[in-house]
Amino acid sequence: MAEEKSQASSSKMLTLKASDGVLFEVELNIAKEMKTVQAYIDDCEDIETIPIPNVLGKHLAIVIEYIKKTNEEYDAEFEKQWNMDDLQLLLLAANYLNISGLQECLCKAIAKRIENKSPEYVRKVFNIENDHSPEEEAKLRKEYKWAFEGVDKD
């Protein structure tokens, strides 16, 4: 389970080019875990460099590392290293590249981090503007008063 996938027999290499021009050489079987890349390969058989216009080199590196090392233990520790902004950018990357395992891992991690937080904190995290009127918000806070008990202080 802890074996790195890159030790598989397939030796064909592929180059992925991140949005900031950083290049990554990866084995075919690693690249195939990204369903978006798989679709690209299926369409153009002889391709050697695949552009990944939506993902920064920094995040693509993390995604590739995840694919190589993913297992229960790794996943449990994986999200701890990243801040909220990076987690969201990684989620966008995983979504674009269509890697369901990573997407699941990141959604769970983000949910865990906001679970006991206030609405104000959540708005900041996701850059959301509060368009409830003060009356509407007061009404909700009253209606679900119990849900505001024991919440982490901001």
Added chain:
Amino acid sequence: MMDTKNTQPYLPHELIIQILLRLPVKSLLRFKCVCKLWFSLISDTHFANSHFQLTAATHTHRIMFVSYSDPLQTRFIDFEASLHQDTASVSLNLNFMPSESHSYIEIKGSCRGFIFLYSYSNIYLWNPSTGLHKQIPLSPIDSKLDAVYFCYLYGFGYDQSRDDYLVVLMSYDTTLANVSSHLEVFSLRDNKWKEIEGINLPYMNASDDPRTGSFFNGAIHWLAYGVDLSVNLIVAFDLMERKLLEMSLPDDFYYELSFCELWVFGDFLSLCVMGDDTVEIWVMKEYKVHSSWTKTLVLPTQYFSPLCLTKSGDIVGADGGNGLVKYDDKGQLLEHRSYCNVRGRSQAIMYTESLLSPPCFLSEPKKMTQTRRKRSTRRRMKL
């Protein structure tokens, strides 16, 4: 679409929903405040259904504990935590009922986040987490309000095939020599009571007090007395088939049913029997297989009314006074907590936190194909 350098990431709706689906009910209700979009995402009934199904393994359960003191005291306890941890309880109000009703409620069942309760002559289905409630009319027999009929079985459950919630009552005319029970069923979807005709119901109460049912494997189960064979037994009403069936108790079961209770012990239908010095827990290892009744656990106490299991397999129940007790899976006492100093009756039931709301009276009964539905509802969530 996505700026690369220093601007904050902006997640599209479909990803927000994937994150929201992984939050507990308490967080989701709080986050209705975040903005109008989140309010409508979280209030959506498809979202509530998806959330309930997706989080099946991690549902938050609570015990609603009622102490019949004056005034009535209600607590909503997270029993995964220590019983002594007061912060694990939340305060919910009963304001969905008129204030005169707050002084007296009788809990009769719970299922999928709803509690079935009576307050004087009013019946309510109430989701404590969201506050959503529905008052349902008294059954034809119940509304006779004379002392002739004794309603001895109450049940509440979910019919998966019609996405419908059913309230079930069994009663009999105490003035008649030949006991024949009446089975009445209220369908939330049909919004009416119906008596199940044409079946023979030679049953009556197994003990003085009315019993509440145990919803298990799509059927509601009760302990009752079969008058034709003069034997105690289990009576079960299958909500999909709308049929009644019988199950026998363990061989050589000579305990008085006043001291026995049916409950759902994890994946099994179970009997909790209060003996002279100990409490025995019997489990039907194979559903409907009489020979599979097995005595599984003995608790070192005279009184125990089982309520639920914690995720780690500890057993939580009422102590017959005004408190809760927790035993481990070997029958060792872990904790005991009293909630009220005044001696008096108490009632408790386990319920699940859910965002579910009762089906609208006006919608068509939906045909559910569960496995397909899970996938397609998730896709439908992409806005």
